[in-house]
Amino acid sequence: MINLRFFGTGGIGSARVKNKLSKDYRRFSTLLIDEKIIIDPSEDIFEFVESFMLSGMLDEVSDVFITHSHLDHFSISAIEKLAERKTVRVYASEALGDELTDLCNVEYVKITPLALQKIEKYSILPLPANHKTDIQDEIPLNFLIECDAKTIFYALDGTFIDAAAWQILKEVKLDVAILDLGAGISDYSPACAFHNNLKMACAVRDVFMSAGTASDSTKFILSHLPSGKKNPMHDALCEAVSDTPFKVAYDGYFLGV
Numbered sequence: 001m002i003n004l005r006f007f008g009t010g011g012i013g014s015a016r017v018k019n020k021l022s023k024d025y026r027r028f029s030t031l032l033i034d035e036k037i038i039i040d041p042s043e044d045i046f047e048f049v050e051s052f053m054l055s056g057m058l059d060e061v062s063d064v065f066i067t068h069s070h071l072d073h074f075s076i077s078a079i080e081k082l083a084e085r086k087t088v089r090v091y092a093s094e095a096l097g098d099e100l101t102d103l104c105n106v107e108y109v110k111i112t113p114l115a116l117q118k119i120e121k122y123s124i125l126p127l128p129a130n131h132k133t134d135i136q137d138e139i140p141l142n143f144l145i146e147c148d149a150k151t152i153f154y155a156l157d158g159t160f161i162d163a164a165a166w167q168i169l170k171e172v173k174l175d176v177a178i179l180d181l182g183a184g185i186s187d188y189s190p191a192c193a194f195h196n197n198l199k200m201a202c203a204v205r206d207v208f209m210s211a212g213t214a215s216d217s218t219k220f221i222l223s224h225l226p227s228g229k230k231n232p233m234h235d236a237l238c239e240a241v242s243d244t245p246f247k248v249a250y251d252g253y254f255l256g257v
Contacts, residue, residue, distance in 0.1 A: 001148065001256055001257065002033065002034060002145075002147050002148060002150050002152065002256070002257045003033070003034050003035070003254070003255075003256050003257075004031060004032070004033060004152070004176070004178075004254070004255040004256075004257065005031070005032045005035075005057075005252075005253075005254050005255075006029075006030070006031060006032075006223060006249045006250070006251060006252065006253040006254070006255075007027065007030040007031070007032055007038075007041075007044065007045045007048045007251065008026065008027030008028045008029050008030040008042060008044050008045070008048065008251055009026050009027070009029055009223045009224065009225050009249045009250055009251055009253070010026025010027060010028060010029060010072075010224070010225060010226075010227055010251075011028065011029060011072045011157075011182055011224050011225075011226070012028075012070070012071060012072045020047070020051045021051060021052070021252070022234075023233075023234035023235075023250040023251070023252075024227060024233045024234050025251060026225060026227045026250075026251060027042065027044035027045075027047070027048060027251050028040070028042035028044050028072040028073070028075075029072065029073070029156050029223055029224045030042055030044065030045055030048075031154060031178070031223075032045075032057070032058075032061070033122075033145065034147075035057055035058075035060050035061065036060055036061060036062055036063065037061070037062075037063045037064075037065065037119065037122065037124075038058075038061050038063075038064055038065070038082075039064075039065045039066075039067065039143065039154060040065070040066060040067055040072075040073040040074070040156075041061075041064060041075065041078045041079065041082060042072065042073075042075045042078050043075055043077055043078050043081075045058065045078060046058075046078075046081060048251065048252075052252055058082065061082055061088065062086070062087075062088055062089065063088065063089050063091065063119050064079060064082065064088055064089065064090045064091065065090075065091045065092075065111075065124065065143060066090065066091065066092035066093075066096060066141075067129070067140055067141045067142070067143070067156065067157065068093070068129075068131065068133050068138060068140035068141060068157070069095060069096055069133050069134075069135050069138060070133060070157070073156075073157070074092075074096065076099060076100075076103070079100070079103065079106060080103060080104070080106075083103065083104065083105035083106050084105070085105075086105065087105045087106070087107060088105065088106060088107070089106075089107045089108075089109055090103075090106055090107070090108055090109065091109045091111045091117060091124075091126075092108070092109075092110070092111065093110070093111060093112070093138055093139060093141065094110050094112075095133075095135045095137065095138035096138075097110055111126050111141070112126065112139075113126050113127060113128040113139055113141065113164065113165075114126070114127070114128075114164070114168070121147050121148065122145065122146070122147045123145070123146040123147070124143055124144070124145050124146075125143065125144040125145075125146075125168065126141040126142075126143060127141065127142045127143065127144055127162065127164070127165035127168060127169070128140075128141065128142075128162045128164050128165055129141055129142045129155065129157060129158035129162055129165070130158045130159045130160055130161070130162050130194075131157045131158040131159070131194055132194060140157060140158065142154060142155040142156075142158060142162075142165065144168065144169070144172065150175045150176075150257045151172055151173060151174050151175050151176075152174070152175060152176040152177075152178070152257065153169065153174050153176070153177045153178065154178045155177070155178060155179050155180055156178065156179075156180045156182075156223055156224040157180050157182060157194065157195060157224060158180055158194070158195070158196075159180070159183075159192055159193065159194055159195055159196050159200060160196065160200055160203065160204060161204060161207065169208070169211075169213050170211045170213055172213060173212070173213065173214075173215070174208065174213055174214050174218050175217075175218060175219065175257050176218065176219045176220075176221065176255065176257055177204075177205070177208065177214060177218060177219070177220050177221070178221045178222075178223055178249075179196060179201045179204060179205075179220065179221070179222055179223070180195050180196045180201075180222075180223070180224045181195070181196055181197070181198065181201055181222040181223070181224060181225050181226070181237075182194070182195030182196065182224050182225075182226065183195040183196055183197035183200070183226075184197055184198070184225075184226040184231060184232070185197065185198040185232060185236075185237065185240040185241075187199075188200075195224070198240060198241065198244075201220075201222060201246065202244060202246075205220055205244075205245070205246075219247070219255065219257070220244075220245050220246045220247065221246070221247050221248075221249050221253075221255070222237075222241065222246050222247070222248050222249060223249040225237060225248065225249070234248065234250055
């Protein structure tokens with residue numbers, strides 16, 4: 001059993017409603033795996049554990065994976081807080097190495113696409129994402145995570161499927177696919193150059209299903225969601241996907257695989 005807990009499901013520009021326990025309150029996208037591995041921790045995670053009365057949930061985090069340098073995915077201050085009382089390993093691309101190398105209690109591990117990382121019973125394979133940053137030569141990453149005969153694809157940020165990543169993905173069987181919905185449920189727009197909208201997320205699922213990468217038992221989760229006055233709230237997003245197999249994640253969403 002792998003336990004996945006979504007500490008955040010939003011991105012830059014997300015609105016914060018008054019009720020921090022509301023499904024409409026979206027912190028920056030962060031995933032905690034078995035209370036040990038965390039992907040893209042932000043300062044929001046500390047408020048999250050306080051608001052949800054989960055004191056101590058971050059105490060055993062020992063390994064941090066960073067997808068890329070955008071501010072809603074990479075927080076030096078959050079990493080420093082996680083490393084206040086223990087050493088943590090931070091896995092990130094060379095583009096972020098200079099910012100991580102000299103941090104107290106932080107062991108920086110350079111990762112590159114398609115170079116497998118082994119952490120106890122976990123195998124984590126960085127895959128290139130269809131995404132872009134302002135750092136020259138930085139390759140944003142998605143992650144393929146295997147543990148206890150379960151396989152999870154974590155794809156935030158990015159749009160559709162990178163060609164090199166597909167050469168790996170077409171050979172695996174996914175139990176869970178967590179996909180970006182940063183471009184929302186509206187029709188195609190310039191945002192779709194960097195994020196999925198609902199039609200593109202559905203196309204990803206169709207490709208996975210046709211190749212056998214996914215099956216009817218695969219759980220498809222949407223995260224990195226738009227919110228705010230001009231964007232649909234959680235119930236509207238759920239209504240929009242009601243005719244699809246997708247589930248809409250929210251801050252506090254928990255999934256055992």
